[in-house]
Amino acid sequence: MTGRTRLLAIFGGSAAIALIAGVAITLQRGQDAPTSGERGRWPAQERTEFVDSCVKSCRAAPGVTPVQYPLCDQACKCGADEAEKIVTGQELVEIYKAMQSGKPTKVQNDKLERMKAAGLACAAQGVRR
Numbered sequence: 001m002t003g004r005t006r007l008l009a010i011f012g013g014s015a016a017i018a019l020i021a022g023v024a025i026t027l028q029r030g031q032d033a034p035t036s037g038e039r040g041r042w043p044a045q046e047r048t049e050f051v052d053s054c055v056k057s058c059r060a061a062p063g064v065t066p067v068q069y070p071l072c073d074q075a076c077k078c079g080a081d082e083a084e085k086i087v088t089g090q091e092l093v094e095i096y097k098a099m100q101s102g103k104p105t106k107v108q109n110d111k112l113e114r115m116k117a118a119g120l121a122c123a124a125q126g127v128r129r
Contacts, residue, residue: 042080042089050083051076054119071123078122083115 041047058064058072087095095112098104104112 042084042092046089046092047080047084051080054079075119075123078125079115079119082118082122086114086118087111 042050054076055072058076059069064072083092091108091111095104095108098108099112
């Protein structure tokens with residue numbers, strides 16, 4: 001596996017981890033779930049937590065060196081931009097809860113896969129630059 005391929009694989013896993021971690025942090029703080037019913041920007045805190053968790057996971061992954069940190073940063077921000085087009089803040093929380101219960105719906109799984117694919121596309125775009 002080349003360094004680029006490995007980084008893309010790492011990012012795919014990082015995006016999924018960021019989804020879980022960002023929502024979990026919000027729920028553990030006892031905050032209300034995001035209520036936006038529209039596609040578009042998630043509440044600032046959820047977006048920040050998503051990106052921060054993704055970056056942290058990506059940078060900590062085996063084989064990722066400081067030289068590749070900017071790619072993690074860029075890919076995670078782009079991944080959040082794309083994920084916001086796929087799910088609302090409320091849907092993000094619902095997917096998290098469904099995953100925790102082990103009972104995500106097909107629609108939720110499909111959206112999660114679309115989010116991961118969008119994140120991978122972002123990472124691939126960064127690698128080509």
